[in-house]
Amino acid sequence: MQQVSGDKRARRRDPAPSRLAYRANRLWLTPGFRFLLRAGLPAALTFGAAAFWFAQETNRQNVIDTIAEVRRSVEERPEFMVKLMAIDGASETVAADIRALVPIEFPITSFDLDLPEIQNTIEELDAVSRADLRIKPGGILQIDVAERLPALVWRRADGVEMLDRTGHRVAVLNARSDRPDLPLVAGDGAQFAVAEALDILNAAGPIKRRLRGLVRVGERRWDVVLDRGQRIQLPEVQPVRALEQVIALDRAQELLERDLTVVDLRNPRRPTLRMAPAANEEIRRIRAIEFGTED
Numbered sequence: 001m002q003q004v005s006g007d008k009r010a011r012r013r014d015p016a017p018s019r020l021a022y023r024a025n026r027l028w029l030t031p032g033f034r035f036l037l038r039a040g041l042p043a044a045l046t047f048g049a050a051a052f053w054f055a056q057e058t059n060r061q062n063v064i065d066t067i068a069e070v071r072r073s074v075e076e077r078p079e080f081m082v083k084l085m086a087i088d089g090a091s092e093t094v095a096a097d098i099r100a101l102v103p104i105e106f107p108i109t110s111f112d113l114d115l116p117e118i119q120n121t122i123e124e125l126d127a128v129s130r131a132d133l134r135i136k137p138g139g140i141l142q143i144d145v146a147e148r149l150p151a152l153v154w155r156r157a158d159g160v161e162m163l164d165r166t167g168h169r170v171a172v173l174n175a176r177s178d179r180p181d182l183p184l185v186a187g188d189g190a191q192f193a194v195a196e197a198l199d200i201l202n203a204a205g206p207i208k209r210r211l212r213g214l215v216r217v218g219e220r221r222w223d224v225v226l227d228r229g230q231r232i233q234l235p236e237v238q239p240v241r242a243l244e245q246v247i248a249l250d251r252a253q254e255l256l257e258r259d260l261t262v263v264d265l266r267n268p269r270r271p272t273l274r275m276a277p278a279a280n281e282e283i284r285r286i287r288a289i290e291f292g293t294e295d
């Protein structure tokens with residue numbers, strides 16, 4: 001009887017899981033594996049199906065056309081359309097140059113306007129110092145322009161142009177006579193010393209009626225050119241002060257009314273006067289009379 005009971009227990013099913021079932025159960029308890037089955041596998045299947053669908057050229061083109069159509073329908077809504085351009089702060093000539101430089105066909109959607117690029121293009125004009133762009137309600141492209149103000153005329157070897165106070169070119173002139181109201185400077189490097197030139201011109205107010213202009217010499221100093229062929233050669237350092245001294249002498253002793261050609265102040269410690277040829281001849285004649293050597 002005991003032997004029979006032992007055989008029954010031996011044939012009874014072992015309740016412990018098999019090795020494969022145990023490993024599968026442990027794998028299922030891993031969070032990463034569960035996430036892979038619940039999210040990763042569906043995503044992979046979806047991506048694969050989408051990739052297969054997009055692999056067809058017809059399907060791709062249909063999607064592209066649909067997106068373009070939706071985008072265009074939004075961009076061309078009335079509130080996004082620009083109908084005209086308004087330019088403020090510019091002269092008629094500059095405004096015409098801007099319209100020629102930025103040929104926009106209206107109406108146009110604001111999404112097709114590259115405002116920073118348009119601003120850079122406008123500011124490349126010599127006469128424009130700054131340009132501010134914005135789109136105003138009502139579909140108006142508003143352009144506010146700050147023009148450069150010409151301060152003087154610069155005569156170069158190859159032409160004449162106007163410069164502002166910073167030495168930046170404002171416009172090219174056909175002739176000096178186009179702007180007789182502006183002072184004249186000449187010489188290489190004059191555009192880099194406009195501020196100093198303006199200070200000298202301001203100091204030359206008392207002799208303004210005789211002033212013809214300034215000449216930059218050696219790209220380091222100025223000559224003041226007067227009528228009657230007179231010239232004041234200023235030093236590199238403190239040219240305004242040197243000119244004021246000459247003007248003071250002229251007021252006191254009518255220095256510039258004499259028969260001089262050059263007042264040389266390049267060395268402020270040793271100013272030099274150069275007489276006109278006729279004056280030199282007269283001086284030699286007077287000395288000859290004094291010494292009794294005249295023929």
